[in-house]
Amino acid sequence: MEVQFLNNTFSFNLKIDKFDIPAEAVYPVFFIGVFMYVFSVLSNGTMLALIVTQRSLHKPMFYIFFSLPLTDLVGITCSLPRLLVDIITQTNNIYYPTCVLQGFLIHLYGGSICLNMMAMSFDRYIAICKPLRYNSIMSPLIVSCIIALVWGLDIALILVLFALQARLPKCKTFIANVYCNNPSLLQLTCGGDSTVNNVYGLFITGFLQIGSVSVQLLSYVQILITCISRSQPDARIKAINTCLAQIITYFIFVTVSAFNIISYRLENASSNTQKICSIVMFTFLPVVNPVIYGIKTRDIRNALFVVVKKHKVTCS
Template identity: 50%
Template sequence: MENISFSIDLELSLNPFFIPSGAKYPIFFLGLFIYIFCLFCNMSLLLLIIMQQSLHKPMYFILLSLPLNDLIGITAMLPKVLSDIVTETNKIYYPLCVLQGFLLHMYAGALLFILAALAFDRYVAICLPLHYNSLMTPRVVVSIIGLVWGLDFALIASLFSLQDKLPRCRTHIMNVFCDNPSLVSLTCANTVINNVVGLLYTAIMQIISVSIQAFSYIKILLTCLATSRSEAKSKAIKTCVTQLVIFLIFEIVGTFKIISHRFTNVSTDLQKIMGMLIFTVSPFLNPVVYGLNTSEVRNTFLRVLRRKIFA
């Protein structure tokens, strides 16, 4: 097939959901509610940590990356999908498609690394409490945050630079949003290297994140079992369980999304829905688990709220 010149004004077509006409607006308003809720909760958590001096601690400086990342992920995907549901245009310019895919992959990779960094912080706080301040110094915290975003950017940027070199012969994206596999599928050339590198980078991110979290949570569990203080034990276990639930939901949905592409009998709409859940479930749950479920954040938020109301 003839190669296509991918210029700035070239439009790609997306593969929309099959939505009955009567369900279009209910689905749109449900999605809009989810988006507004995620925006409000993550912006509130972000501003609360930035503006409240009492939350200027190592854990919350690391936590600051989580709502920021959630805002990137859900904003890169959901508004475009909701717009296409109403307008039924299902078109996107090539540069915007690349940008959307890049941001979505940045979000997924950063989420794995941020959860690992938060797990490590909890390990130091619970297992090495007397050394916490000497270990989690401002310099170490800045290095952790820089490593999270720097490593994520380096891996995703190199992945997208690799697919950008491929010749193109198609203009149809087999998804409701753009990602690296969708962009790679636009080529008629051999994509073995791209597939191998993509799987390799996914494995690197997973191994780093799972290893750090497994080490941290096993150490925390052992420390909790060894302590005689039931209150401290229950508090630590509750913190770890809620954080693990977020990670496991992300992993289960992400694994299904990756595996489902290898089976032809899996519904394409189901694949699209599971793909969207990757970028909506975590931004929806994270502010609750890491915000309202954390007593210090919750108490600070309520104190600020009461101050604003009675002012």
């Protein structure tokens, strides 16, 4: 009866796991989280605004890059605010539809990081290895197709993942994580064959990770070969600098993901350590990415300086 009830209503309450935070640390943790979120929203929002408003950034590279700060905003917004509310209120309740939406957006964020990095590395490969053909290859139509493919493929893969999960009967109401995702939603089921879900989940993970690593590795190896073969040192440095921010971002993403996986494999790892490692993936990158790209991407720095200079002149 309980299984039938949960499946038919789709609006039942779930209890979600929480951090074990000492009472005296609740407010400091809350305000640190608020600061991180506000900084991420302002910095990523600034980058989006610069790309939209500054003509100097109206280039294929930045049209493709636009998806990255947008994705970061999705990742941190769907995970951190609800977690902060739970920390301060100690309620730890979530409606099933809200849980599904959060899980969908979190998986969308993870897939988008991999696909966007593939697209950005391809753009840099064309720009550095085939500079004379760059404008003809990266035409507005091709750039639009690349962006549509990244988002369309990501949404399609995650929609199928959650459609497979939704068909299984639910009879449990405890989410064994501090946020909702596909594995935690699968743990609510009792009865039904989840083999297809597990196989498809592994397929998505393998496809995104192996595909992302392969495309980026091939692109950056070709870029490195091209840079080494150039006789002008300044050209080599400029070419490498255009790729450095992307390489750093992806390295951080892979490192954080690895720590998350390893934390759940270590028997001595505390529950809080595992939860911190899992949430860092959706909060750390959206905070550091704008800093990395702001420091390492000259066009973005210059566009920001132009806006600040205009603002100072207007105010004076």
